[in-house]
Amino acid sequence: MSDASLDRFKEYSTSGSFNLALSRAQVSALAMIAEHGDALMGAHTYRALHHKGLVAEIQAEGGGFECRLTPAGVYALKLVRLADLVQGDPDPVGAEIQGLTRDLETARGIARNALLFARSMKARAEQAHNAVKRVRRFLRSGAPRPKPIISLKDPSPDLTLSHMSSALDMAERNLKGGQ
Incomplete structure (x- = not known):
């Protein structure tokens, strides 16, 4: 205190x-x-x-x-x-430490999911940006020039953006409700 x-x-x-x-x-x-x-x-x-x-x-x-x-x-x-x-x-101290440890593990799991979703969203945004670049290049020159593009790999391609967004919203509510 x-x-x-x-x-x-x-x-x-x-x-x-x-x-x-x-x-x-x-x-x-x-x-x-x-x-x-x-x-x-x-x-x-x-x-x-x-x-x-x-x-x-x-x-x-x-x-x-x-x-x-x-x-x-x-x-x-x-x-x-x-x-x-x-x-x-x-041992109320031990019980409180166990409760705090459970809460910390829950928060870490939520953070891992949030990081995975953020990587996935960033990879998809980069892919969309590169596709727009290719279309603009094609419209200007008429012929696509092959350029090697190195981009991020989407770690969760099977999840939709709306699913990731709703999961992050629910995780945020859970974190705010647990405090």
Whole structure:
């Protein structure tokens, strides 16, 4: 999150003997934030978690603010889950990394398809451009002059331009929807 939330946690933990005391409401709020991205909690619970450096506010898409776990909050939740105070995966960091890895692989697959389609479209555009050049040359001189033309090879000649375009549009929607 931010350096300020890390500083708050360091200040809280080094201000005397380290004692991480969490009420049932705070434990429940940590678990809800981790699982649902936000939690319905009282102002006192939020202030306590924020003061301890376990949660931080981030700007939401709609212009408001959302509550998220800080790195210290993730580890506090891991301890709470290891103690069986709440149910859930005891390693939320590992679960989040697996989710991010899946999302990255999906994005890489979409990028590979987009690159393939772009190469195909470029090869077709080059072929059309060369055909226009040949026709213009023929119209000017009356006889075609054979010239060796080196052009790109279309990697997917069986796909139509409309199919590639719709696949790219769908991939863009999927990427925007996953963020």
